Amino acid sequence: MLDKNGIAKRIAKEVQDGYYVNLGIGIPTLVANYVRDDIEVEFQSENGVLGMGPFPFEGEEDADIINAGKQTITTLPGASFFDSATSFSMIRGQHVDLTILGAMEVSEEGDIANWKIPGKMVKGMGGAMDLVASAENIIVAMMHTNRAGASKLLKHCSLPLTGVACVKKVVTNLAVMEITPKGFKLLERAPGVTVEDVQNATEGTLIIEGDIPEMDL
Amino acid sequence: MISKKVANVQEALKGVKDDMTFMFGGFGLSGIPENAIAELVQLNVKGLKCISNNAGVDDFGLGLLLQGKQIDKMTSSYVGENDEFERQMLSGELEVELIPQGTLAERCRAAQAGFPAIYTPAGYGTEVAEGKETREFDGKMYVLEYAFKADFAFVKAWKGDAAGNLVFKGTARNFNPNMCGAAKITVAEVEELVPVGTLDPNQIHIPGIFVKRIFQGETYEKRIEQRTVRQRD
Numbered sequence: 291m292l293d294k295n296g297i298a299k300r301i302a303k304e305v306q307d308g309y310y311v312n313l314g315i316g317i318p319t320l321v322a323n324y325v326r327d328d329i330e331v332e333f334q335s336e337n338g339v340l341g342m343g344p345f346p347f348e349g350e351e352d353a354d355i356i357n358a359g360k361q362t363i364t365t366l367p368g369a370s371f372f373d374s375a376t377s378f379s380m381i382r383g384q385h386v387d388l389t390i391l392g393a394m395e396v397s398e399e400g401d402i403a404n405w406k407i408p409g410k411m412v413k414g415m416g417g418a419m420d421l422v423a424s425a426e427n428i429i430v431a432m433m434h435t436n437r438a439g440a441s442k443l444l445k446h447c448s449l450p451l452t453g454v455a456c457v458k459k460v461v462t463n464l465a466v467m468e469i470t471p472k473g474f475k476l477l478e479r480a481p482g483v484t485v486e487d488v489q490n491a492t493e494g495t496l497i498i499e500g501d502i503p504e505m506d507l
Numbered sequence: 508m509i510s511k512k513v514a515n516v517q518e519a520l521k522g523v524k525d526d527m528t529f530m531f532g533g534f535g536l537s538g539i540p541e542n543a544i545a546e547l548v549q550l551n552v553k554g555l556k557c558i559s560n561n562a563g564v565d566d567f568g569l570g571l572l573l574q575g576k577q578i579d580k581m582t583s584s585y586v587g588e589n590d591e592f593e594r595q596m597l598s599g600e601l602e603v604e605l606i607p608q609g610t611l612a613e614r615c616r617a618a619q620a621g622f623p624a625i626y627t628p629a630g631y632g633t634e635v636a637e638g639k640e641t642r643e644f645d646g647k648m649y650v651l652e653y654a655f656k657a658d659f660a661f662v663k664a665w666k667g668d669a670a671g672n673l674v675f676k677g678t679a680r681n682f683n684p685n686m687c688g689a690a691k692i693t694v695a696e697v698e699e700l701v702p703v704g705t706l707d708p709n710q711i712h713i714p715g716i717f718v719k720r721i722f723q724g725e726t727y728e729k730r731i732e733q734r735t736v737r738q739r740d
Binding site: 335336337338339344345346347348350351352353354355356357358359360361362363371372373374375377378381382405412413414415416417418419420423424450451452453454 | 586611616665682729
């Protein structure tokens with residue numbers, strides 16, 4: 291089974307040379323730590339920066355340079371700043387190649403819910419609805435089950451949706467799955483996890499074809 | 508040169524009244540019009556309808572107006588850092604319209620640019636699109652979203668001049684340029700008001716035509732919400 295860093299490490303393998311990538315808050319942010327250093331990738335943050343770098347050294351934090359998680363960051367050579375309308379032009383206009391975000395639920399049809407739990411939590415969608423409505427390539431990074439042990443990979447989402455039929459791939463602590471017209475197609479198992487473990491933790495339709503390899507991390 | 512310069516925040520906020528609709532630039536606490544917000548607290552105007560990506564934190568930013576129960580309605584995309592906000596929302600004291608961040612930016616820009624509405628794919632098939640007009644273009648569904656209408660836009664820039672020209676710094680730019688000229692009166696506050704002619708016309712982010720009043724803010728706290736650092740090797 292993977293921890294959050296393991297999920298990030300596996301997703302980093304999906305990042306290809308020349309990609310502009312938007313990383314959501316939480317596990318997705320960790321992906322930047324594991325991207326191969328022999329490829330050129332630029333990270334976009336929807337509050338208005340392209341070419342994001344690591345956190346600043348202590349004493350060099352700048353309130354005017356933050357990411358979408360409101361964390362202080364730095365920029366790399368070639369970086370740019372822009373306004374919010376321009377930022378979402380990059381997103382809706384499909385100039386960003388890969389979007390990685392977290393979720394509370396994903397359905398076998400590729401629906402995603404990650405912004406609201408009625409009566410309990412209403413933080414808002416931020417840029418998530420724009421991202422999932424437009425991106426061609428969306429990977430969800432999340433734990434396979436919630437804190438109560440219930441599956442987050444469902445036939446239908448029970449929470450208010452963020453987007454419809456948009457998720458392409460899901461990477462969890464247990465497995466890598468692709469969304470297909472027939473359901474979640476199991477592609478890889480996490481180290482030490484069996485196909486049965488994945489099946490037991492998945493409420494939606496899980497398609498198992500042939501031998502399922504263990505992730506190569 | 509047409510001068511937009513006013514002496515201070517009091518003069519800049521002339522005409523502000525109860526029940527008005529205001530836009531506020533800023534993302535989180537970065538690039539918020541700190542001086543205008545402080546003056547709105549002083550004026551104690553009530554019944555405000557506010558358009559802002561976030562709602563500040565409990566004791567800073569728009570959180571200060573929420574503490575004074577000055578706001579009736581917030582239109583935002585993300586409000587996760589504010590307990591008082593959550594309390595007022597759940598108790599029904601505060602009306603909240605949550606909309607996608609890109610839609611918020613584009614509804615500002617539409618108002619600025621003279622478009623009555625825009626079509627966006629964001630939110631289609633979700634509760635955000637409920638009751639809204641939708642339309643198919645090339646096999647994809649879009650939601651009609653209207654341009655905002657606001658009385659004042661309060662924005663904050665790094666540098667500006669009396670002509671109203673503005674230059675922003677870093678990610679403190681965010682919604683500020685999109686709100687300039689998107690309300691009846693745009694009030695820009697700057698960290699540094701420089702003599703006309705010193706800003707390079709090639710480097711100006713917002714031309715003064717979009718700004719009605721400009722002043723230099725007295726102080727800026729520029730509070731950091733999430734101070735993240737790395738260790739030196």
